[in-house]
Amino acid sequence: MIWLNGNIxxxxxxxxANDRGLLLGEAVFETILIKQGAAQFWPEHIxxxxxxxxxxxxxxxxxxxxxxxxxxxxxxxxxPAPRHVLRITVTGGDGGRGLVPQTDSPPNxxxxxxxxxxMPSLWHLVDSEIISDTNRPPHKTxxxxxxxxxxxxxxxxxxxxAILFNQNGDLxxxxxxxxxxxxxxxLLTPRxxxxxxxxxxxxxxxxxxxxxxxxxxxHIDEAALSRQMVSEAQFIVMSNSVMEVLACAYAPxxxxxxxxxxxQKMAACLIDRLPF
Numbered sequence: 001m002i003w004l005n006g007n008i009x010x011x012x013x014x015x016x017a018n019d020r021g022l023l024l025g026e027a028v029f030e031t032i033l034i035k036q037g038a039a040q041f042w043p044e045h046i047x048x049x050x051x052x053x054x055x056x057x058x059x060x061x062x063x064x065x066x067x068x069x070x071x072x073x074x075x076x077x078x079x080p081a082p083r084h085v086l087r088i089t090v091t092g093g094d095g096g097r098g099l100v101p102q103t104d105s106p107p108n109x110x111x112x113x114x115x116x117x118x119m120p121s122l123w124h125l126v127d128s129e130i131i132s133d134t135n136r137p138p139h140k141t142x143x144x145x146x147x148x149x150x151x152x153x154x155x156x157x158x159x160x161x162a163i164l165f166n167q168n169g170d171l172x173x174x175x176x177x178x179x180x181x182x183x184x185x186x187l188l189t190p191r192x193x194x195x196x197x198x199x200x201x202x203x204x205x206x207x208x209x210x211x212x213x214x215x216x217x218x219h220i221d222e223a224a225l226s227r228q229m230v231s232e233a234q235f236i237v238m239s240n241s242v243m244e245v246l247a248c249a250y251a252p253x254x255x256x257x258x259x260x261x262x263x264q265k266m267a268a269c270l271i272d273r274l275p276f
Contacts, residue, residue: 001077003070003111006062008077011112019108020101021091027142028052033242034084034113039071040276041241044200049088052139058090058107067111074113081115085242089142119243122260125174125236125250126159132172134195147175161238163230163250170194171225177240178202179248181225181233182266185216188223196222201239204274213262213269235263237270245270 002011021027030049033040046064053060062070071086078084091108095101130150150162163179164172172195173179180189189206190196210219230236231252238246247263 001074003074003109005109006066006070008070008073015091015108015110016094018094018096019091020093020095020105021089021108021142023097024092024099025141025143026056026092027089028056028058029087029089029140029142031140031241032086032088033116033244034071034075034086035276036082037075039068039086041200041204042068044203045088045241048140048198048200049090052141053090053107055137055139056090056092056141058092060090061106062109070111071113074111078113079115083116084113085116086111086113091142116242119246120160121247121264123161123238123243123246123248124159125161125163125238125248126154126157128153128162128164130162130164132164132166132195134166134168134172134193136195138192138198140197144175151175164195165227166195168194169227171227171230172196174238177238177243177246180205180220180237180239180266181230182218182235182237182262183229183233185218186223187211187218187220187266188225189220190225191222194224199239200241201244201274205239205245205270208270208273211266211269211273213266218266235259235266237263237267239270244274 001008004014030045032045089110093105093107095105128150130146154162161174166172171190178199180187210217233253236248238248245267247267
């Protein structure tokens with residue numbers, strides 16, 4: 001079952017073939033982790049969704065309180081699990097073909113909840129031929145084709161995910177997550193102007209300013225990260241709203257003696273410090 005425009009309905013056949021999200025990719029979304037029944041970082045996700053709707057000129061007729069009530073209704077019908085993932089999608093509605101619909105096309109608001117499988121202890125990154133654009137909008141839109149291509153290529157190469165660089169050779173992140181690179185007691189993440197998405201978990205980690213690991217203080221900041229800097233990293237961790245923080249393995253790092261154990265300890269340290 002899904003929540004669509006105020007009603008809980010069967011997922012099959014719920015959306016029209018004329019939906020502009022399907023036809024033109026005119027849609028924005030948020031993915032939210034639900035732990036023990038509680039939506040994590042709800043205000044931050046809703047604020048970012050409202051910003052994305054304003055960017056895409058999509059109406060927001062539902063209050064956050066109405067959406068929370070809908071989440072509770074969906075959770076009541078979901079299989080029990082320690083963790084669920086909530087997806088909120090807002091599309092351009094049933095306006096049909098043409099860049100701009102000929103008649104008013106109110107947006108479609110869709111919510112769905114699914115149980116979440118256990119997370120792996122290590123996420124393997126491989127190089128990608130996909131070049132990420134520094135000028136991509138800082139919003140989560142459904143135009144994810146390049147991210148999908150990068151992930152599929154990574155899976156074919158025996159990895160879990162791709163590591164993406166921009167046209168200037170600077171690190172951007174992974175197709176569905178932000179990356180943090182450990183270098184000389186600094187935990188560094190790509191700058192937004194280099195193409196990184198302003199992830200909710202990224203924001204939460206940045207707000208920590210620093211963390212202590214094995215008696216050493218690691219200062220958290222953003223920076224331009226070249227391929228060489230990434231290959232020389234002591235470790236890499238990835239963050240997103242569903243996986244939280246994952247330790248990563250990246251082949252060029254292994255040749256320089258990077259530590260998977262240190263990555264796993266940093267991931268656990270960050271999860272312990274974050275305000276879930």
